[in-house]
Amino acid sequence: MPPAEPILRELQARWGARTIRQQRTADGVPTAWVPRDSILEVLAALRDEVDAPYRTLYDLTAVDERARAETAEGAAGTALPPDEDGPSDPSPPDAPPDFSLVYQLLSYDRGEDLRLKVPLQGEYPSIQSVTGLWPAADWYEREVFDMFGIDFEGHHCLRRILMPPDWEGHPLRKEHPARATEMQPYRLPEEKFSAHEEAMRFRPREWGLAEGDWAAPASGDADENEIKAAIGSGDRAIDGTDYLFLNLGPNHPGTHGLLRLILKLDGEEIIDVIPDIGFHHRGAEKMAERQTYHTFIPYTDRVDYLAGVQNNLAYLLAVEKLTGTVVPERAQVIRVMMCELFRLASHLVWFGTYGHDVGAMTPVFYTFNQRERIFDIVEAVTGGRMHPAWFRIGGVAMDLPNGWKEMVDDFTRQFPPSVKEYEDLLVGNAIFRSRTEGIGRMSLEDAISWGITGPNLRACGLEWDFRKKRPYSGYENYEFDVPTAEGGDCYSRCLVRMEEMRQSLRIIEQCAKNMPDGPYISEDHAAVPPNKPETMANIETLIHHFLGVSWGLAVPAGEAHARIEAPKGNNSYYVVADGSTMPYRVRIRTPSFAHMQAVPLMSRHHLLADLLSVLGSLDYVLADVDR
Amino acid sequence: MSGPLEVLVRMVLTLALAMASAAMLVWVERRLLAAFQDRYGPNRVGPFGLFQLVADSIKLFTKEDWIPPFADRVPFILAPTIIVATGLLSFAVVPFTAAGALVDLNIGVLYFLALSSVSVYSIMLAGMASNSKYSLLGAVRAAGQMISYELAMGLSVASVVAMAGSFNLREIVAAQEGLPYVVLQPIAFLIFLIAGLAESKRSPFDLPEAENEIVAGYHTEYSSMKFAFFFLGEYLALVLFSSIATALFLGGGNGPWLPTIVWFGVKMAAIIYVFIWVRATFPRVRYDRLMAFGWKILVPAAILNLLVTGALVVAGSAGG
The missing domain is CATH 3.30.460.80 (NADH:ubiquinone oxidoreductase Nqo5 subunit)
Structure with a gap:
């Protein structure tokens, strides 16, 4: 057939x-x-x-x-x-x-x-x-x-x-140890430390660059030691031009985390950038292979640590496809509401830090104030703040607390003037516009072929939002617009996110207004352990509870891919199950990884200061890049 | 009794006033920024956090005073002293009181401009002696910025000098007895303020130490008291610019009822408040735009203003 x-x-x-x-x-x-x-x-x-x-x-x-x-x-x-x-x-x-x-x-x-x-x-x-x-x-x-x-x-x-460049083995191979107990105790003597440091030294040839491209004369037959010395000291006359090689990071106030950017500068003009990532790598994908489907949930929170439960959702949607679990309506709405609160929280951090990136020190305090209000709600609902790990297979961990609606309504009532204030303070500012307009421009064609997603893609003019195009968790039931902008520069990326804050607020209002009654988690006992009180009723539920809690759920063999519109772009989890209680393989595709890869494309021939505008406008989180 | 003793006392008083106000300014700025930003600011050490300064000083004194092995030692140590020295020396001509300045110099304005030029050396030496790339970038930015904006500043001051017919700050203040020059010379005042922001490397012109871009710019490699000297130098510059602006444009200590020094302080505080307000509000400009703004807008505007002023002054004296 x-x-x-x-x-x-x-x-x-x-x-x-x-x-x-x-x-x-x-x-x-x-x-x-x-x-x-x-x-x-x-x-x-x-x-x-x-x-x-x-x-x-x-x-x-x-x-x-x-x-x-x-x-x-x-x-x-x-x-x-x-x-x-x-x-x-x-x-x-x-x-x-x-x-x-x-x-x-x-x-x-x-x-x-x-x-x-x-x-x-x-x-x-x-x-x-x-x-x-x-x-x-x-x-x-x-x-x-x-x-x-x-x-x-x-x-x-x-x-x-x-x-690290001197790592031995390839971690996601099945023979590579996953637990510390399978490995020798870790020691870091001085000479090993120096060797690690030395391995981090930037040598153009190792990055697939001809020496002529990067630092040395075009003839390319210069003495290698001489070139190394030249790179080490950072300058060398090439065709009468001295380039400055700047190692921006891994610790740098402007990179929002551990990111190393190797810059080739002509004065302050950026000739080339090489991002070097991996400093925030925690091996989330490997960890998934030794956790049950349920106990992996807290690890997902930490992938994009500003988006909290959004990560839970992407992972759980994939798992729920495998188990065929139907999530009750109330749980769907709760999930959407929490996700949109986290989208707002994430955008607020982005706005504040972006302001700081271009030298405005105040916005970050304003947005963190509002974010704190969001976290008050998150805390009341989940008990956690940034990493609530609160979604469960088939629903959420518990029902909404008393008084949640008043909290959410209070928040949505007082929030809109703040967005206006942010716009007046920063977005409309002439200096800000001169720092962002026309900077880091990316064509729609480039954006599509480089895998740019989310607000950054919509800033190039493509109206594509997974919540609209492939509705999940009931997003088709909400009224909201998908903001787009033209130009694909830093300023349009900023405009798209500002409008997204308003749209998220609309969704939150609709969630709070139309919260249905009903169970907050599925009662499908193949996927969800029964409630503890129920386990006392009969032997069936007792066994299900015992197995589900002590061993974990056995998810049927197969594979499923779920993608969501996370605050930073398309976050997706590709889960391969082999019928056991632990995932056989979990692949986390994050938006920030793709965006980071496109940084050189967007920053060449701009000034050093513009690199920070570009980085800030992309809204990445290093934990999301490296996983 | 205008003997050496009185000179000494006045010297000490002036220096103490300058140092104290610069130090207080750290606290004022932090509290004010906090107020602009919906937060408390330092409020734990002493009443209203006033002794924060003491705590900060102890911290800075006890930090490791580190000179990087790759640095050029002599200029590295010399650099931070220059900025404090030039800052303090400039206060000699500021007419805080009715009696005038510490030194009644008849080229006071030029003396101030000259010392502010010398302070560029501090930044340049620091950047180059550090032998670090971020420091170098910061120093190059600072040198370009300060030299460019000095020009606009000099030209804006020249219009005031032309009107007052004197380089002596006391006489300039005296010439504003009726009407402060801010009314007669609003363009020059604005140019002087903008150039002052740039000269003291304050936001939005804080490119030489733009932390998001070049870490801490020219003082990246400095620690402990050497760093504190740069810090102090910058606040001294802020106090100095606001006091010179007060003398040149706001009529110095002129004012009814209150003693001269109080009026002087109030006017200075107003200018400082504006500087801090600006810092809380604006993003940082980009280097090329900063230079373009300086050379293509500020300098031509200052020249035009000077020409018009000059013509009016000549016409006025010819007519009168």
Whole structure:
């Protein structure tokens, strides 16, 4: 039977069902396995040749398949469906893959996703790089290399991205230890410390740059030690020009966290920027593989630590697709209300710190005051503030407290004048406009191909909001507008976020007004442990409670991908389950990662001060970049 | 008894006043900024947090006085002393009291401008001696900024000098007995204030120490009392500019009922309040725009103002 999805039918018509093998997934995203040798061709066709092409490489990741109990449907190693079109397939099935590479594509024209998976064989397999098709693949391929040791042929600089350059092993491989008890005690003697420090030194060649591009004369045959010395001292005459090499970070007041930017400056003009990330890497994806589905929830809070429960939601939507849990209506509305409160909180932090980035010291105090009011509500509702870890599989942790409505109403009543005040204070200011207008401009085409999402994409003029285009958690029931702006510069990014604050407030008002009655968590005991009092009623619920709490829930094998419109862009979780109580693999695709990768594109040939305007306008959080 | 003793007493008094007001200003600024920003500010040490200053000084004194091994020692140590020295020396010509300034210099205005030029050396030396890239960037920014805005400042002062017919600050104040020059010379006053902000490296012209961009600019590598000297130097500059502005444009200590020094203080405080208010309100301008603003707007405006003033003065004296 040919696949129902038109895009898979189209691909099969061209390459045959042997090349494009469909896999059905819990999330309904068209998914197919493509052999290693055909993938580049297929991807190129998808990007350029098909109607309404897939311009965005939304995510690229891998799964170490070697420890898996059951091979995924459609992967090499499983038989093809018997009623397949075309000639029957006499060849014996291949061995099951050792690794699979997952390409997630997105077409804004179609409003559709596509997932292509490539089976890879061998201990340290290799595959062609797709950086030629999508420049944005650069960091994603580096991450896969860093985490899995998969080699990408033709990648200009395949070096570690999140782990320290002298790390041994590739952490997301199944043989890599996940617990401290599996490793030797950690010691850091002086010489090891110095070696780490030395490994951090910037050497252009290691970053795939010809020495001539970066620092040394174009001839390129200069003595390497001499070049190192030149880079170390930071200046060297090249064609009569002295460049200044500035190591901005990892500790710097303007970078909002641990981020290192290596700048090549001509006076104050930025010739090139190389972001070096990974200083905030905590291995959330690896941790997921040793937590039950339930106990992983608190880790998600800390990914985008300004967006709190929004992270919970992205993860839980994926898990709920796997378990098939239906979330009760009241829980949906509570979730939306809390998410929008956190969107406001996140935007308030952004506004305050952005003001500070361009040298205005006051806005941050004003916005933190309002944020504190939001946290008062969050605290009353969840007991936590920044990291409430309050959503649960199938609903939320507990019902809303008495008096919640008055608190929310009070907040929504007093908030609108504040937004006006922020606009008057900063956005309308002539100095602020001169610092942001025309700075860090990005075309819509670039934004799409670099995987820019959220407010930053809408600032380029594309009206695309996952809450509208793929409503989740009942967002289709709310009235709100999706603000966009033209120009894609720092100022338009700012305008979009200012308006988003007002729209979030509208959603919160609607939630508070129309909060339905009913249960706050699903009663599906396959996914949710029964209430403790119920467990005393009969042996069934007692057993469910015991298993669900002590072992964790067993989630049916399969895979699901959920994406939400987080405050900073599209946050998505791709959960692969193998039928056990712990995820087999969790992939966290964060908006900040993609945005950070595009920083050089937006800041070249601006001044040093503009780099801070650009960084601030993107609204990233280092924890969200590095995970 | 205008003997050496009286000179000494007046010297000590002037210096103590300058130092004390600069130090107090730290507290005033923090409290005022806090008021602008919906928060309390320092309010724990002593009544209204007044002794915060003492706590800060103890902290600064006891910090490690570190000289980076890559720094050029002599200019590195010399730099912070220059800014404090020039700041304090300038107070010699400020006519705080009816008796005039400590030194009744007949080129008082020039003396003030000259010392303010010398203070650029402090920043330049600090930046270059630190041998650090952030310091260098800060120093280059500071040098460009201060030299450019000095020009506008000098030209704006020149109009006042032309009207008063004297470089002596006491005489300039005396010439404003009837009407302060802020009424007759509003453009010059505005230019002087803007240039003063830039000269004292205050927001929105705090580019030489823009923390988000270049960490702490020229004093990135400084710690302990050497850092405190830069800190003090900047507040001295603020007090100095507000006092000179008071003398040049607001009629110095002229005013009914109250003693001269009180009027002088009130007027200074008003200007300082504006400076702090500006700091709480504006974002930082970008370096190229700062230079463009200085050279393309402020300097031409100051020249035009001077030409018109000059013409009027000449016409007035010819007619009268």
